Amino acid sequence: MIGESWVTTTVDKLEEWGQNNSLWPLPFGTACCAIEFMSVVSSHYDMARFGYEVVRFSPRQSDVMIVAGTITDKMGPTLKRIYEQMPDPKWVVSMGACACSGGFYRAYHVMQGIDEIVPVDVYVPGCPPTPEGLMYGILQLKEKIKRDTRRRLKEKRADSDDSGSAAA
Amino acid sequence: MPTATIPALPLLEDYPEGSVLPVEGADQPTWIVRREVLSRLALELRDNPETQFDLMLDLCGVDYPDRDERFEAVYHLYSLPRGERLRLKVPLTEADPVLPSLIDVWSACDWFEREAWDMFGIRFEGHPNLRRLLTHEAFQGHPLRKDYDPARRWILTEDKIYRPDPQPPGGDTDDDIFERMTINIGPSHPAMHGTFRVVACLDGEIIVASEVEIGYLHRCFEKMSETHTWQQVIPYTDRLNYCSSFINNVAYCRGVEQLLGIEPPPKAVWARTILSEFSRIMDHCVCNGTTLVDTGALTNFWYMFQPREEIYGLLEACCGARLTVSACRIGGLLQELPPDFEARCRNLLETIPAFISDVDKLITKNRIWLDRSVGVAAISGEEAVNRGWTGPCLRAAGVAYDVRKAHPYDLYDTVDFEVPVFQGGDVNDRFRVRMAEIEQSLSIIRQLLDRGMPEGGFIVDDPHVALPPKEDAYTQMEAMIYHFKLIMDGIQVPPGELYSMVEGANGELGFYIISDGSGKPYRIKVRPPCFPLMATFSRLMNGGTLSDAIATLGGLNVIAGELER
Ligand code: SF4
Numbered sequence: 001m002i003g004e005s006w007v008t009t010t011v012d013k014l015e016e017w018g019q020n021n022s023l024w025p026l027p028f029g030t031a032c033c034a035i036e037f038m039s040v041v042s043s044h045y046d047m048a049r050f051g052y053e054v055v056r057f058s059p060r061q062s063d064v065m066i067v068a069g070t071i072t073d074k075m076g077p078t079l080k081r082i083y084e085q086m087p088d089p090k091w092v093v094s095m096g097a098c099a100c101s102g103g104f105y106r107a108y109h110v111m112q113g114i115d116e117i118v119p120v121d122v123y124v125p126g127c128p129p130t131p132e133g134l135m136y137g138i139l140q141l142k143e144k145i146k147r148d149t150r151r152r153l154k155e156k157r158a159d160s161d162d163s164g165s166a167a168a
Numbered sequence: 169m170p171t172a173t174i175p176a177l178p179l180l181e182d183y184p185e186g187s188v189l190p191v192e193g194a195d196q197p198t199w200i201v202r203r204e205v206l207s208r209l210a211l212e213l214r215d216n217p218e219t220q221f222d223l224m225l226d227l228c229g230v231d232y233p234d235r236d237e238r239f240e241a242v243y244h245l246y247s248l249p250r251g252e253r254l255r256l257k258v259p260l261t262e263a264d265p266v267l268p269s270l271i272d273v274w275s276a277c278d279w280f281e282r283e284a285w286d287m288f289g290i291r292f293e294g295h296p297n298l299r300r301l302l303t304h305e306a307f308q309g310h311p312l313r314k315d316y317d318p319a320r321r322w323i324l325t326e327d328k329i330y331r332p333d334p335q336p337p338g339g340d341t342d343d344d345i346f347e348r349m350t351i352n353i354g355p356s357h358p359a360m361h362g363t364f365r366v367v368a369c370l371d372g373e374i375i376v377a378s379e380v381e382i383g384y385l386h387r388c389f390e391k392m393s394e395t396h397t398w399q400q401v402i403p404y405t406d407r408l409n410y411c412s413s414f415i416n417n418v419a420y421c422r423g424v425e426q427l428l429g430i431e432p433p434p435k436a437v438w439a440r441t442i443l444s445e446f447s448r449i450m451d452h453c454v455c456n457g458t459t460l461v462d463t464g465a466l467t468n469f470w471y472m473f474q475p476r477e478e479i480y481g482l483l484e485a486c487c488g489a490r491l492t493v494s495a496c497r498i499g500g501l502l503q504e505l506p507p508d509f510e511a512r513c514r515n516l517l518e519t520i521p522a523f524i525s526d527v528d529k530l531i532t533k534n535r536i537w538l539d540r541s542v543g544v545a546a547i548s549g550e551e552a553v554n555r556g557w558t559g560p561c562l563r564a565a566g567v568a569y570d571v572r573k574a575h576p577y578d579l580y581d582t583v584d585f586e587v588p589v590f591q592g593g594d595v596n597d598r599f600r601v602r603m604a605e606i607e608q609s610l611s612i613i614r615q616l617l618d619r620g621m622p623e624g625g626f627i628v629d630d631p632h633v634a635l636p637p638k639e640d641a642y643t644q645m646e647a648m649i650y651h652f653k654l655i656m657d658g659i660q661v662p663p664g665e666l667y668s669m670v671e672g673a674n675g676e677l678g679f680y681i682i683s684d685g686s687g688k689p690y691r692i693k694v695r696p697p698c699f700p701l702m703a704t705f706s707r708l709m710n711g712g713t714l715s716d717a718i719a720t721l722g723g724l725n726v727i728a729g730e731l732e733r
Contacts, residue, residue, distance in 0.1 A: 028356060030363050030385055031729055032410035035454075036491055043470060044477055057358045074304035075363075075384045077326045078356055104403070107388035108311045108320050109303055128491055 012156075016149035019063075019089070020142050021051040026062035026086065028079060031069030033096035036128040045131040052138055059085035064141065065118075068128075070098035071111045083118045091145070093137055094120045097127040183209070191257075195426070195666040198255040203267050206258055210273045213245065213254070221245040221254055222553050224274035226678060226695040227281065229288035231314045238262040241290055243270075244667055244680065244695065248553060248567065251574055255667065260290060269294040276556025279703040287312035287390075302386040302732055305330050311391055318391050332367040334377035336710075346372040355384045359462060359718045363728040364702075366709070366717070373713045378706045382732055389733040393692040397658025398424055398498060401689060406492040408694060409730040411454045412447035412673040414483070416730075417496035420692075422577065423668035423679040424498045427661050430633060434622035436500035441579045442513060442616050443486070443495065444670075445609040449520065450476045451673030451725070452560075452602040459599060459722030460531065463540045468527045475520045482512050498659060499634050500627025513617055517610060524606055532600070541596035545708040545720040548593060555707075556700030559675025560601045561724060565593030571671035583615045595716075598723040633659055658687050672697050674725050694733055698726040 025047075029037050040047050041055060056062040059082045071079055083092070094114055097103035100123045102112035114120060121144055124137035187205045191198040201209060213221040223246040230240045237259035245254045258267060269292040270277045281292040282301040289310040292298060300307065304324040309316055333350060349370045354360030365381040389408065393401045405420045406413035418440050425432060432440070457472030480490040485506045487495040495502050506512070531537050547557075549566040562569060570587045572580040588604035590597035627634040631650040640647035663685040669678040675697030684690040701724045709717040 031387075032407055032491055035410060038473075039477070042473060070385060070387050072304075072384060072386055073321060073324050074386065075355065077324060077329060078384075081326070082356055105387045105392060106319050107392055108316070108318060108322075109307075109386050109388050110321075130490075 012149060012153050016146060016153075019149070020145050022054075023052050023064045023091075023138075023141075024054045024056050024062040025052050025093075026056055026059055026065045026082070027068060028065055028082065029068040030071065030075065031098065033068035033098065033128040036131060037066065037068040037095065037134070040131045040134050045135065047135065047138065050135070050138060050142070059083070060087065062086060063089065064091045064093060064138075066093045066095055066138075067099045067114050068095040070103065070105060071114050072109050073111055074109065076111055076117055079114065080117045091121045091141055092118055093122045093124065093141060095124045095134055095137070096129055097125060100125060103127055194255070195664075196253045196255055198257065200257050200259065203258050203260065206256075207268045207270065207273070209256075210243075210270050214273055219247060219252075219254075220249050221247045221252075223248055223558075224270070224276040224280075224556055225558075225676065226680065226693065227277060227284060228680065228693040229284045229290050229312065230682065230691050230693075231288060231312065233314050235259075236261070239265050239288055239290055241267055241284060242680065242693075244678065248569055253667070265289060266291045266293055268292070271295060274556065275551075275554050276700050276703070279699060280556075286310065289313070299330075300383075302383040304328075304383065311388065316391075318388070318395050330381065332379040332381065334367055334369050334379040336369065336377040346370075348376070355381075359721070361458075361721070361726070361728065363732075364721075364726070366705075368709065368714065368717070370714065373715075375709050375712060375714060375717060378709050378717075380702065380706050382702065382728075384732070385728040386732040387729070389694065390692055393689050395688070397688055398661055399654075399658060401692065402496065402498075403492065403494045406494050407729050408696070408733060409451070409672060409674065409677075409698075409727045410491060411727055412451035413491065413493050414443050414447040414495055415451075415670060415672050415677065417494065418444055418578075419668065419670040419672065419677045420679055421496045421498050422670065423666055423681045424659075424661060426668055427664050427666055427681060427683055428498070428633065428659070430499055430628050430630065432500045432628060433624050433626065435505075435624050436626050437578050438616060438619075438622050439486075439501060439505055439509075439626075440496065442613050443483070444578070445613050446479050446482065446513075446516070448673045449606050449609050450479045452606050455673075455722070455725040456527070456599055456602050459595070459719065460527075460537075462722040463537065463719050465531065465534075465537065468530060471523050471527050471530075475516075475523050478516055478519060482509075482516060485509070485512060497627055497634065499630065500625070504626050505621070510617060510621060513613060517614055517617070520606075520610065524603065528603060532603075538596065540715075540719055541599065541723075542592070542594060544595045544716045545712060545723075546592060546594040547704070547708065552593065552704075555704045557675070557704070558700075559672065559697050560605060561598055561701055562675065563588065564590045564597035564601045566591045571669055571676050575669070577670060579616065580612075583612050585612050595719050595723045660687055661685070661689075667695075669695070674698050674701075674727070674730075694730070696730040696733065698724065698731050702726045702731055 027037055094100045099114050102110050122137045122141045124134055126133050183205055187202040189200045213219045225246050226244040228242050239260040241258045243256040281295050284290045285298050286300040286302050306324045306328045307322045352367050354365040355363055363384040367379045368375045369377040389404055392404055405416040408416045453472040453476050457469045460468040483493050484490050487493050487502050547565055552562050552565045568587050568589045573587055585608045588601050590601055635654055636647035636650050641651040661683040663683055665682040667678055667680045669676050677697055678695030680693040682691040708720050
């Protein structure tokens with residue numbers, strides 16, 4: 001029994017480490033925030049330092065969607081579709097006031113926050129957030145992923161303990 | 169408010185009594201026109217050698233619910249050969265808001281008419297494709313009507329999405345080499361800059377028909393500006409063309425200042441001119457940089473983006489923000505310029521040319537780039553004017569119209585600069601015009617710096633317009649009251665209307681502002697320079713290859729925030 005769980009833990013740890021350090025972001029940039037997003041990925045701020053190296057424009061190849069910019073009602077279905085196309089596990093970072101809450105556009109054509117249609121893991125405030133702000137956000141996401149995998153791990157272990165005692 | 173004389177045009181005598189009425193005391197010649205004579209008048213205005221209004225700058229609707237004739241369609245015309253402006257207003261009733269379409273006179277009307285239909289429900293008879301332009305397919309009502317609730321949303325579901333199926337005129341022909349295929353690009357596609365959607369019908373690699381769909385970033389700027397005070401609109405203007413937001417600030421503030429009849433102090437004007445030129449450089453860098461990326465020349469992107477990062481540093485020192493600066497205030501600037509303003513500017517003047525010349529060396533004679541750009545998406549000057557083009561793209565097609573020269577504002581009449589013009593009207597010339605303009609902008613900045621910073625304040629000394637200094641607001645009763653009044657009620661702009669324009673990085677950026685004296689703008693219509701460019705995109709793509717289309721879009725420099733507002 002002990003041997004078995006020891007093996008699972010290590011693979012999970014390895015998986016967690018890998019997940020955490022090689023996040024492939026999908027930039028869903030629409031507006032002004034996307035311009036600041038470009039600053040973050042280019043040489044000066046260099047997001048690659050934190051493992052967000054490979055920016056992918058295909059949802060099938062990415063695991064974190066960074067929504068940068070205002071999402072309108074017209075764009076909504078597209079955003080949702082792209083989110084659904086991403087393979088699990090997946091995360092969403094909402095960059096900027098608009099993506100978080102509609103920002104200062106309390107208006108007839110603007111979605112009042114993308115959490116109306118997709119689950120959001122990290123909200124980064126600002127209009128636009130500073131590059132430092134976004135970097136803090138993506139570091140928070142790494143923390144969250146770590147926590148999540150820990151919890152998953154614990155649950156798994158509890159599950160296997162349960163089933164173990166049931167069998168006994 | 170400036171007034172203009174009404175030209176006594178002989179052609180008006182032929183029209184029935186009362187069908188064309190000049191308005192006295194407007195900021196530019198303005199006629200009220202009955203819709204029955206509109207088509208005839210428009211054609212004559214364009215072709216009569218006495219008028220030659222060849223450029224249709226803007227068309228918008230205005231809603232006056234209290235009037236018998238509730239709607240007004242407003243045309244802003246410009247005559248390039250004569251340098252004159254004219255505004256036509258056509259009143260329409262709510263029961264019958266129908267106008268003849270003027271597409272045949274000015275092709276620029278195409279999208280403008282669709283927008284007016286979308287926003288106000290004004291119908292244009294004879295328009296070939298009067299669909300909504302900015303709002304989505306499930307939208308009900310016309311949002312810029314005064315009785316439309318600004319926050320009333322409609323939800324679009326997947327099944328309602330419009331699926332265009334462009335077909336070339338004449339249908340299937342035997343000339344096709346390959347089987348036809350229709351593909352969808354965007355809206356979330358990197359080459360579409362995140363927000364445009366193109367559906368193209370392909371014969372092999374050649375686009376034979378295409379349709380462009382926009383509105384994915386329609387953020388209701390115009391409605392929002394009607395629900396905020398005059399100062400609160402400034403941050404919204406930042407987010408129009410967010411690559412050169414400072415120029416938007418200037419354009420808007422200048423308009424309101426003219427309505428108020430105030431002049432910003434010399435220091436503010438000086439700094440506005442310098443920062444506008446830096447913003448123009450930044451905008452051109454982004455445009456040329458992304459065009460090159462889209463055609464595969466990634467290195468240049470880094471070279472072009474570095475000056476931008478450095479100009480951000482200057483803007484940040486002036487106002488604390490990099491991108492969305494809001495650095496202007498009505499009557500002047502946000503705050504005192506930083507002490508090292510001039511030193512920073514001079515430093516930039518020294519560093520920027522190196523990057524530009526690196527790109528110049530890498531690209532201007534580069535075989536691959538030339539193959540990708542020369543002769544691609546070419547347009548003649550005449551057609552470009554008819555389609556409402558202005559700015560660098562128009563100058564690349566051989567028409568030397570630049571607001572800074574034709575109608576100088578700020579300090580542009582006191583500096584020496586040239587308006588670069590190229591003749592080809594293709595992707596390559598659009599690129600070269602921008603490179604040449606960067607040089608001119610640098611020279612303008614240099615001349616202004618040599619003149620030295622003017623003495624005096626950074627904003628007008630008028631407590632009805634400018635906030636009192638913070639210390640005074642805390643220590644003096646009177647200053648505190650003014651501060652309170654300005655924050656709570658906003659600036660009180662007298663009733664009136666005005667069209668104010670500047671040369672944006674992308675062409676003539678106009679603000680048509682109407683005030684009813686209520687403390688909030690009654691209507692603000694932006695004349696977005698990239699709107700007519702994007703409206704032409706489909707025409708430019710057709711007949712070229714798919715890869716040419718991508719190169720073309722980059723060179724048009726369409727910024728969604730400004731296009732869709
Ligand atoms: S949060 Fe601000 S900067 Fe970002 S997209 Fe919205 S308006 Fe633009």
